[in-house]
Structures are given as C-alpha cells and as structure tokens.
Amino acid sequence: MCSRQSVYGMKHTTDVCFEGNRFYNEDCIEGCRRHIPDGSVDLIITDPPYGIGGDKLHKHYNRDESYVVDGYIEVPAKVYGKFSRDWIAEAERILRPGGQIYVVSGYTNLHHILNALHETKLREVNHIIWKYNFGVYTKTKYVSSHYHILYWAKPGGKRTFNTGCRFGLQEQDESEGSLNYQDREDVWVINREYKPGVEKNKNELPTTLLTKMIQYSSNEGDTVCDLFLGGFSTAKVTIGLGRNAVGFEVSKKIFDKKIKEMKSLKPGYLLTMLRKPERDVNVNAGKRWTQEERSTATAEYESLINTGMSRKATIGTLSKKFQRGRFGLAGVLRGA
Numbered sequence: 001m002c003s004r005q006s007v008y009g010m011k012h013t014t015d016v017c018f019e020g021n022r023f024y025n026e027d028c029i030e031g032c033r034r035h036i037p038d039g040s041v042d043l044i045i046t047d048p049p050y051g052i053g054g055d056k057l058h059k060h061y062n063r064d065e066s067y068v069v070d071g072y073i074e075v076p077a078k079v080y081g082k083f084s085r086d087w088i089a090e091a092e093r094i095l096r097p098g099g100q101i102y103v104v105s106g107y108t109n110l111h112h113i114l115n116a117l118h119e120t121k122l123r124e125v126n127h128i129i130w131k132y133n134f135g136v137y138t139k140t141k142y143v144s145s146h147y148h149i150l151y152w153a154k155p156g157g158k159r160t161f162n163t164g165c166r167f168g169l170q171e172q173d174e175s176e177g178s179l180n181y182q183d184r185e186d187v188w189v190i191n192r193e194y195k196p197g198v199e200k201n202k203n204e205l206p207t208t209l210l211t212k213m214i215q216y217s218s219n220e221g222d223t224v225c226d227l228f229l230g231g232f233s234t235a236k237v238t239i240g241l242g243r244n245a246v247g248f249e250v251s252k253k254i255f256d257k258k259i260k261e262m263k264s265l266k267p268g269y270l271l272t273m274l275r276k277p278e279r280d281v282n283v284n285a286g287k288r289w290t291q292e293e294r295s296t297a298t299a300e301y302e303s304l305i306n307t308g309m310s311r312k313a314t315i316g317t318l319s320k321k322f323q324r325g326r327f328g329l330a331g332v333l334r335g336a
C-alpha cells in the first residue's frame with residue numbers, strides 16, 4: 001500500500017511511491033513487516049547505522065560538517081546484536097530465492113552482522129574489502145581505510161551474476177592482465193566522492209561502488225532495496241540504472257530532505273554513461289580448422305614471435321584475428 005501520509009497505531013509514517021519506486025519514512029524492521037511481501041526483492045544493498053556514535057562522527061573526521069545533512073539516527077552499541085538479528089531476519093524473508101544482499105560494515109560491529117547472517121539460511125558468496133581514501137585522525141596506529149562488504153545470497157533460486165557486464169572476458173590492460181578478472185577480485189579500491197560545498201549524508205556511498213554491485217547482481221526492472229537509505233545513494237543509482245527502488249529511512253529530517261530529489265530523477269539516466277564491454281564472442285570458436293588456416297596461423301605466430309612479442313600477447317592477437325578461443329588456438333599451434 002502507498003498513500004502520501006498514513007498513521008499506523010501510534011506511529012506516524014510517510015510513504016512515497018512513484019514509477020515503481022517505494023520509500024518509507026519509518027523503522028525498517030517494522031516497515032518491512034508492514035509493507036514488503038515475502039520473496040519480493042531481488043537485491044538488497046545496505047549500509048546499516050554503525051553503533052559507534054555515528055551521530056558524533058564529525059569529531060573524528062577531518063572535514064567541514066556544515067554541508068552534512070543532520071538527523072542521522074544511531075543505534076546504541078548495547079542493542080546492536082539484537083538490532084542486527086532483527087533486520088537481517090527481515091532481509092532474509094523479503095529476498096526471493098536466489099536473491100542477494102550486500103551489507104557494508106566497518107570493523108567495530110562486523111562480528112554482530114556476521115553472527116546474524118550465520119543465524120539465517122543465507123549463504124556467503126564473497127567477503128569483499130572496500131579500500132577507500134577517507135582516513136580518521138591517527139598518529140599512534142595504522143590508519144583505517146577499508147570497509148567490509150558482506151555479499152550473501154538466499155538459496156533455492158538462480159542467483160544473478162552478470163560476469164561480462166563491465167569488461168569482456170578477453171579484454172586486457174597494457175600488461176596483458178585480464179580486465180574482467182581484475183574487476184571481479186574481492187578487494188575494491190574505490191575512493192569516496194569529494195563533494196565540496198554540496199549537501200550530503202554522513203558517509204554517502206560512492207556511485208561507482210553502488211553501480212558495480214547493481215550491475216553485477218541485478219537486471220533492469222529488478223527490485224533493489226535499501227533498508228537504511230541515509231542520503232538515498234543506493235536508491236538514486238538503482239533508479240539511474242533502470243531498476244525499481246524500495247527503501248526505509250527512520251529519520252524524518254533526512255527523508256524529507258531527499259525525497260524531492262528522488263522524484264526528479266529520470267529512470268535509467270545512468271545507463272548511457274556505462275562503459276560498454278567488448279563483445280567476447282569468437283564467431284569461429286568450436287569450428288573445425290582447415291589445413292590452410294592451420295598453416296597461416298602457424299606462420300603468423302612464428303613471424304610475431306620473431307618480432308619479440310610474448311607468447312601470451314601473440315596468442316591474444318591471433319585469437320582476435322582468427323576469431324578463435326585462446327585454448328583452441330594454442331592447441332593448433334602445438335600441432336594438436
């Protein structure tokens with residue numbers, strides 16, 4: 001259900017729905033129970049409150065807080081374990097079989113989140129380290145510059161993972177390393193966005209980070225949920241990539257500030273800005289080699305190797321030229 005304003009028992013909540021997107025200004029645990037049916041969400045990307053006095057974080061960070069939207073609601077450390085179990089149980093319920101969840105967490109309360117995930121039937125897919133450039137003041141110990149991203153999935157259905165959505169399987173960098181492999185390594189170096197003079201939520205997640213998770217783990221038209229919207233960054237990228245956003249933010253101050261911007265977004269506005277992966281299809285892969293083709297490939301291989309080109313690069317070049325897979329080509333060159 002989605003009305004402009006509604007009253008549930010004693011709690012006053014605001015629901016805003018437009019073009020397949022639904023946002024609720026209320027506690028996500030109660031809100032999920034009220035509004036989100038079982039198995040109706042394809043992907044959850046969320047960054048829960050830290051439980052470390054996040055409403056006072058500006059005391060540690062070196063930045064001008066006058067542009068940070070206030071109203072952030074923190075969860076007391078002593079209830080963080082139960083709080084994590086409660087919202088993660090709701091996340092498990094609303095995911096479809098095969099649906100996936102990414103939880104962004106610092107290290108302080110990571111154990112609570114991991115324990116809560118292990119108490120569900122969800123299964124771990126990856127434990128990603130996000131390295132960023134946003135250190136806290138420290139002189140007597142190492143500078144903390146990473147977050148954890150816990151990537152889990154609900155069993156019982158097909159998990160979406162679009163392997164070639166950003167880099168083709170054969171795309172290489174200048175040193176012939178696979179760009180696809182590098183993009184799928186589980187340490188991500190993505191800087192936080194520097195937005196001087198622009199109003200933002202505390203610790204907004206970067207568009208690049210969100211785009212990566214959404215591209216790999218969902219398709220256009222899917223429903224992507226964020227239980228802790230904060231600056232609505234997940235919702236913004238979700239709409240921008242042509243998916244439907246659902247989410248909760250308990251702070252009225254933050255919710256009211258951001259909701260207007262959400263309505264002004266054009267669905268799919270980010271799609272044209274995405275990098276297009278090179279197509280991987282080798283049209284001749286699997287076809288029988290003629291004798292003439294074998295001789296030409298062998299002669300060209302030898303002449304390229306004689307120029308000093310490495311074997312790996314030579315096979316890459318010939319694979320593109322003959323539109324053949326690397327393994328098949330290497331076999332032919334060995335005389336197989």
Ligand SMILES: C[S@@+](CC[C@H](N)C(=O)[O-])C[C@H]1O[C@@H](n2cnc3c(N)ncnc32)[C@H](O)[C@@H]1O
Pocket residue numbers: 026027028029046047048049050071072073074075201202203204205227228229230231232233234248249250251254
């Ligand atoms: C770490 S911030 C999320 C930041 C967000 N990912 C972004 O990029 O801006 C966590 C948010 O959860 C909100 N919050 C705290 N408790 C909540 C609850 N029970 N239900 C929904 N939102 C809650 C806080 O007010 C805060 O805005």
